[in-house]
Amino acid sequence: MTEVASRKQDRIARRQVDKFDARRTELAVATLHTLAELGYARTSLREIAQNSEFSHGVLHYYFEDKRDLITEAVRQYEVVCVTRYDEVVARAKSAEQLRDEFVAMFFETLEQDATLHRLWYDLRNQSLFDASFRAAVLEIDGHREAMVWRVVHRYAELLGGTPAASASMIYVTLDGIFQRALLHHLSGNAETVARLRAELPEAVGLMVTVAE
Amino acid sequence: MTEVASRKQDRIARRQVDKFDARRTELAVATLHTLAELGYARTSLREIAQNSEFSHGVLHYYFEDKRDLITEAVRQYEVVCVTRYDEVVARAKSAEQLRDEFVAMFFETLEQDATLHRLWYDLRNQSLFDASFRAAVLEIDGHREAMVWRVVHRYAELLGGTPAASASMIYVTLDGIFQRALLHHLSGNAETVARLRAELPEAVGLMVTVAE
DNA sequence: GGAAAAACTTGACGACTGTCAAGGAATAGC
């Protein structure tokens, strides 16, 4: 084969791979939405296919098996959800502004992306029973922790103080609040959500100590 | 029917009800263990029956349907898990002792009853998708909140201070720590669990403010 | 001990599951 022909071959192969990956991603997104709607326990391949424009057989053309598909869907969740607060951090001019916009964003995504978030917790929980997704889950959990740490760290900086607890502790606290708010939001318990919202700024305040 | 006969009938009926309930509970406990082992998504009625000494058909003799059975199993979880720290509170003579014994118990049940706890989180999560268990879940969650509140409240009392946050906030924080420790415990990540354990006393300390 | 009631087993049903092979439709390369 000449060099030109070889390079051409490469280009074609690459384009095919790109196309293949694009379709994979497309199907993973459809999977993500189906999972968000039904939950892990009740999501079938046929149901996923119905939420896409293809038939159920195509899933085995693009994915090894169901695990492979769902793992890819989890990865899509990460793309969507793990840089959420970065713009808030970037534009904050004062500690107060950062805190308030963080709280606002926190409850905005809670309500707007509720089904997506419940899926995340569902999959994180599945990983307690099944080691398949565990690596992906631990990775995303780490990214979530880093994300809230950037917020609190910057908040402390703007206040001229330092975080009062480790990244781990701060993450599990905020995540715990989020989970509970989500449960009550989906239960139609608006006043409990409102109460959590009212308490969140104070909780954030407790996470930073300012030297006197 | 004479009065005597009627009372006798009552006694018989009551005994039958007791027997009926006893068997129901027995089957609910078997269900609980199966769920703890396999998780909600993969637990079938035949599997449950195999973990009991009966055949799968009997489950429909004692329970309306699968939901009814699982709801009863959740209730059994409550019986087991919701008064765990009360003895610790009762015997504590000092704040330090209460804190240390709480931390010890926290990680003891984490490791000893890990499968049961992962089930709890699994079911709490199911209630985000399916309203069936929601009432039971919210009720148990409330009891768990009250349980940790008793601990922190007593701790503050012994220290001569007051809790620094609401019962809600304190619960979600401790629950968040527990969930994360559970994830890493089941992932075989012992050093992360150890780190959380080392940080827990400090976190508890932050939950109480002492007037100076 | 015999009849009635309760407790339990067995086997079957229709529906649904993940997987995959066979074949049709679309596209790419010449």
Add this chain to the structure above:
DNA sequence: GCTATTCCTTGACAGTCGTCAAGTTTTTCC
């Protein structure tokens, strides 16, 4: 425009699921 490859659909498979009816075993009551 023809061929080869890629893409996608269809239908079937073996298995599992919750449910339930029919029948057997055990217990209860007189």
